[in-house]
Amino acid sequence: MMAPLLTGCDLVADIGGTNARFAIHHLGEFLREQVLPCKDFARFADAFRHYCDTQQVQPARAAIAIANPVLGDRIQMTNHHWAFSIAETRGELGLTVFNVVNDFEALALSLPYLPAADLKQLGGSEPVVGAVKAVIGPGTGLGVASLASSHGHWQALPAEGGHVSFPARTAREWAMVECLAPKFDNHVSAERLISGPGLALMHQALAQIDGVSIESLTPAEITARALSNQDPRCHEVLELFCIALGNVAGNLALTVGARGGVYIGGGIVPKLGDFFSRSGFRAAFEDKGRFDHYLGPIPVYVIHSPYPAFVGAVRSLSV
Structure with a gap:
């Protein structure tokens, strides 16, 4: 039986390079959640309409979190072909409000409102109340943002920290960078390795290095083999991935002064379970020479909320 038409509600979406996740926010709840593969639709507006038609909803306002810089009216996704004008799309879809924010800006906005049960702490002590929070997360790419408190209000600070140069420290890491540099105009970013596609790149690079x-x-196959201890090379790849993420997350914490905690989002880490807890992530996070004492008390939280960007998208409608 088809659900009744729901009108006058708010639509929220989390748009990644692979999937578009939609839901309706109505009376404080997220309803009628649906995940659509981005590749199945020529345009974002087509996916939006498909969701509204199949879920029988007619929203008045919409807020989407998208894996892309939001620098003006024109959106061109980095890891997918969708491109659109915010103003034109608002008119085409008949919306009174259409907010578009960076996906990690939305994730940052969600941090003060996530339930404790959805956060798994890895090291550190208690967060400093009112201090800056940071969020980082590998998925199709590597997202980064921070959250600062000003006069009792939280302000999200979007960034493109995933595109900093990969901070190789060991001979093994330097060898990977040297192996991959010719493929990327001699700039191997953190995102190139600390992401889903990065796992495959790392696997190929290590094989080439070892001849x-x-x-x-x-x-997915690399991760499954690593978690089941079926393949030593896959195990090494996943361990290096965790260590590299710890190194970059520690750099982020130092850069923004994230004494309010560092949060790990994205679609990969929450699925790693105890592997991540036992990995070299935390040691790499704190290993910053004279400032290891600064990082030691900073708590790291792995976000296990199903769609935290929805929470941030809703917050953007009231900011």
Whole structure:
């Protein structure tokens, strides 16, 4: 039986390079959640309409969190082909309000409102009340943002920290950078390795460095083999991934002064379970020479909320 038409509600969406997640926010709840593969639709507006038609909703306002810089009216996704004008899309879809924010800006806005049960702490002590919070998360790319309190209000600070140069420290990491540099105009960003596609790149690079022939594996296959201890090379890849994320997260904490905590989002880390807790992530996070004492008390939280960007998208409608 088809659900009754729901009108006058707010639509929220989390748009990544792979999937578009939609829901309705109505009377304080997220309803009629649906995940649509981005590749199945030529335009964002087509996916929006498909969701509204299949879920029988007619929203008045919409707020979307998108994996892309939001620098003006024109949106061109980095890891997908969708491109659109915010103003034109608002008119085309008949919306009174259409907010578009960076996905990690939305994630940052959600941080003060996530339930404690959805956060798993990894090291550190208690966050400093009112201090800056930071969020970082690998998925199709590597998102970064921070959240600062000003006169009792939280202000999200979007950034593109995933595109900083990969901070190689060990000989193994330097070898990977040297191996991959020619493919990327000699700039290997953190996102190139600390992401889903990065797992596959790292797997291929290590095989090339070691002079061995290996089968081509997807990020999901690499992760599954690593977690089941079926493949030592996949295990090394996932361990190096966690260590690299810890290194970059520690750099982020120092850069923005994130004494309010560092939060790990994205679609990969929450699925790693105890592997992540046992990995070298925390040691790499704190290993900053003279400032290891600064990072030691900073708590790191892995976000286990199903759609935290929805929470931030809703907050953007009231900011």
